[in-house]
Amino acid sequence: MTIAPRPCALCLEIDPDPQEFRRASNWLRAGGASLGVSDEQIDRLELCLNELLANLVEHGGDAVASHPIQLELGVSPVPNGFGVQLVVCDRGEPFDSGQTDLKPLSGSLEQASPGGLGLLLVKTFCDELHYRVLEERNELRITMQWTPRS
Amino acid sequence: MGGRLDMIGVGDIELPFTALAATRPIAVLVDLTGVSFLASVGLRCIIRSAKALDLKGGRMALLVGDNPLVSSTLDAVGIGEIIPTFSDENAALDSLRNPQA
Numbered sequence: 001m002t003i004a005p006r007p008c009a010l011c012l013e014i015d016p017d018p019q020e021f022r023r024a025s026n027w028l029r030a031g032g033a034s035l036g037v038s039d040e041q042i043d044r045l046e047l048c049l050n051e052l053l054a055n056l057v058e059h060g061g062d063a064v065a066s067h068p069i070q071l072e073l074g075v076s077p078v079p080n081g082f083g084v085q086l087v088v089c090d091r092g093e094p095f096d097s098g099q100t101d102l103k104p105l106s107g108s109l110e111q112a113s114p115g116g117l118g119l120l121l122v123k124t125f126c127d128e129l130h131y132r133v134l135e136e137r138n139e140l141r142i143t144m145q146w147t148p149r150s
Numbered sequence: 151m152g153g154r155l156d157m158i159g160v161g162d163i164e165l166p167f168t169a170l171a172a173t174r175p176i177a178v179l180v181d182l183t184g185v186s187f188l189a190s191v192g193l194r195c196i197i198r199s200a201k202a203l204d205l206k207g208g209r210m211a212l213l214v215g216d217n218p219l220v221s222s223t224l225d226a227v228g229i230g231e232i233i234p235t236f237s238d239e240n241a242a243l244d245s246l247r248n249p250q251a
Contacts, residue, residue: 047189054191109197117193118190121227124226
């Protein structure tokens, strides 16, 4: 029987460095498990976190490099189940990932462009994605929902 | 391939992988059954090598096996549309031996 997740939030601050991404992954996996998030959602959430951090380092501009990135993980009840929220705060160039129009690969290998696949994964795997700018910080919040099995 | 194909993991394998898989006109089966984490940087590495191999006159296929996380990642980006992807090794090898079949 799946245990209902406990509503609370966990926080972590990391440097904008790929070496730190694995620490963030470990934090997310341990935190998600402690909050009762299902294994499948943790796997997908870890991939989304990795893609968001990689995008920040690759495209966030110089401001990203000189400030830490704040992460927050929490769960809360939603109709018919639970939702896990991951919040990523940074000081990079403002960019609303939710406004990008991304499509899966199609056509021929020769014509295929491998750009934008990270955000496509995020938008595919999360149920909600919200972006806002707060006092010169970007806040991106993604949510995944699941129904505990009885 | 095995382990984590994130920015660090891909940095470790990209050069030897490209040297092995994309410099001669050969058939290449990329075994992803041991990959525990596949990020977009890993997908880009595979796609770039597949394109280079294609230009050399070779061809690539991907073997996923019973790896649900990697399968869902590949499905999400539609990689099967541009690189043949298989869960069964024999079927993957057959496709490389008989690309017109």
